[in-house]
Amino acid sequence: MPELPEVETTKRGIEPYLHNQSITKILVRQKSLRIPFNDNLKKHITHVKIKNIKRRAKYIVIDFANEYSMVIHLGMTGNLRASRQKKFLKHDHIIFYLESGNSLIFNDVRRFGLVQIYKTKGSFYLLDNNGPDPFEKKADVDYFYNRIKNSSASIKSILLNHKIISGIGNIYASEILFSTNISPLRMGRDISHTDCKKILQQSKIILNKAIKAGGTTLNDYFNAESKPGYFKIQLNVYGKEGEKCPSCESKISKITQSNRSTYFCKESQN
DNA sequence: CTAAGGACCTGTCGGC
DNA sequence: TGCCGACAGGTCCTTA
Numbered sequence: 553m554p555e556l557p558e559v560e561t562t563k564r565g566i567e568p569y570l571h572n573q574s575i576t577k578i579l580v581r582q583k584s585l586r587i588p589f590n591d592n593l594k595k596h597i598t599h600v601k602i603k604n605i606k607r608r609a610k611y612i613v614i615d616f617a618n619e620y621s622m623v624i625h626l627g628m629t630g631n632l633r634a635s636r637q638k639k640f641l642k643h644d645h646i647i648f649y650l651e652s653g654n655s656l657i658f659n660d661v662r663r664f665g666l667v668q669i670y671k672t673k674g675s676f677y678l679l680d681n682n683g684p685d686p687f688e689k690k691a692d693v694d695y696f697y698n699r700i701k702n703s704s705a706s707i708k709s710i711l712l713n714h715k716i717i718s719g720i721g722n723i724y725a726s727e728i729l730f731s732t733n734i735s736p737l738r739m740g741r742d743i744s745h746t747d748c749k750k751i752l753q754q755s756k757i758i759l760n761k762a763i764k765a766g767g768t769t770l771n772d773y774f775n776a777e778s779k780p781g782y783f784k785i786q787l788n789v790y791g792k793e794g795e796k797c798p799s800c801e802s803k804i805s806k807i808t809q810s811n812r813s814t815y816f817c818k819e820s821q822n
Numbered sequence: 823c824t825a826a827g828g829a830c831c832t833g834t835c836g837g838c
Numbered sequence: 839t840g841c842c843g844a845c846a847g848g849t850c851c852t853t854a
Contacts, residue, residue, distance in 0.1 A: 586830075627831095628831090629831090629833090660831095661831080661832055661833070662830085662833085663830080663832080705825055705826090706825095709825080709826085809826095810825080810826055811828080
């Protein structure tokens with residue numbers, strides 16, 4: 553899935569298609585997602601102008617010109633594409649037809665993603681669980697340090713904990729730690745204020761690079777025009793077990809932490 | 823309370 | 839070729 557850069561890229565990709573549009577019809581082919589699509593509310597967002605589209609953590613939020621919003625999460629394998637075609641692909645679960653004749657299609661092989669309509673004012677409960685992403689002002693060094701300074705969890709799993717910092721996924725967690733020379737095994741309580749600063753700086757640099765390049769590439773990621781030409785940013789350690797470390801002579805190791813793969817260099821990261 | 827493990831679901835790949 | 843297990847970008851819920 554999409555980590556933050558892919559979600560941001562998707563949001564930017566679909567934005568022009570949604571500008572000043574309204575949805576004329578919603579076709580639900582499969583509503584069983586991580587949370588079942590609440591299509592009983594679809595009447596509230598059809599024939600209503602789309603007011604705004606934004607990203608919050610790894611969620612894409614569309615606000616309508618009434619009191620409703622819709623949130624989309626891409627899970628591990630979700631994508632959104634704009635299309636004029638009438639032909640559907642396997643796993644095209646929800647289709648939003650637009651006035652323009654385009655449609656916005658939510659496709660998700662593993663169905664870990666979700667689409668939910670909700671009253672803007674009440675907000676959506678899962679969204680509220682997310683801490684700031686590294687680009688938000690709230691995610692400053694003091695905030696981060698204070699959140700982790702007593703923790704006995706590993707820094708790797710802390711980076712994946714979106715209640716603390718949102719937007720960092722399994723690929724970039726390894727990459728960020730490599731670029732700061734910090735071992736993924738270190739506990740939160742052993743991460744200094746200076747280390748926190750480095751981690752936040754590198755998070756922004758690495759995520760930004762990925763956004764600029766248009767999202768990382770993974771097998772299931774399509775950009776909003778469904779062109780397969782997604783790109784690949786240069787990864788230093790993720791997926792590179794046994795290969796030479798870019799900054800020393802030893803080899804990249806792969807370990808499991810909290811049931812997820814972590815890649816790092818035992819020599820250059822401490 | 824915290825941190826680790828399991829679950830959700832489908833597809834692909836490597837080994838036997 | 840075919841079957842089976844391991845693994846995959848996320849994150850919520852349960853267990854210890």
